[in-house]
Amino acid sequence: MKTLMTLAMVLSMSIASMANEGIVNVNAASNVKVKGKSFTLSLDESLGKVRVVISNPQGKKIHQQIYFLDENTNVPFNLSSLPDGTYKVEVSSLDKKNVVGKTKYDVNIANPAPISLPLMASYKALDDNKVKLSVVGLEISGLAVKIKNAKGVIIHKEFINENAGFHKIYNFQKLNTEGFTMELVDAKGRSKTLEL
Incomplete structure (x- = not known):
């Protein structure tokens, strides 16, 4: 009888597994x-x-x-x-x-994070003593400018309250601009260093 019950259980489990095969x-x-x-x-x-x-x-x-x-x-x-x-x-x-x-x-x-563009600035030497700074793409007014000599000493510092873009000419009367750098930081904290 015990063998018959075991056989019945195995048979019912086999039938149940065959029924679930296609699920x-x-x-x-x-x-x-x-x-x-x-x-x-x-x-x-x-x-x-x-x-x-x-x-x-x-x-x-x-x-x-x-x-x-x-x-x-x-x-x-x-x-x-x-x-x-x-x-x-x-x-x-x-x-x-x-x-x-x-x-x-x-x-x-979610919308992707806005793309943060770098500060867009360049310079052009007009002659031995003059440099033209060009800045574009300022979204908020304000740009801090520091000009340092070859030894890293600040020789000029200013804040330009412009937005969008501007040009400015710097005149270094009788100064050798070799090794000079121009450090720029806008109101959004973007920065750029130009080596003159």
Whole structure:
């Protein structure tokens, strides 16, 4: 009798495992990759028929679509016109036969950090004693200028209250400008050193 019960248990477990062989889990057969303010939803063909729902950070449904999958599919979504935040992507099975469950993904989108441009400044020697400084792209008024000689001693210092761009001519009467440097710092903290 004990052997018969053991045989019945093994047989029922074998039948149960054969019944579950064709089962696909939605979580294992889908994936999300985020890049900037867009993302790609990857869906395996084994899912068959699925519903995709996207909700905004407040929980309001903003997109819903049903997909009939006969091959592996990558679905791109562009959220660049939407505000920053964490959006919910829900993938649920509509195939009752061999796909089970649903899964949710958090998609955090944000504008990329603004690009910080360097301080744009250059100089041109007009003759042995004159140098023309050109600065462009100042977003905030103000530029600190320090001119140092070859020994690192400050020979001139000033603050120029200009924005956008300007030109200024410096006259070093009878000074040898070899080894001179011009240190510039704008109101945003960007700096540049020009070797004259």
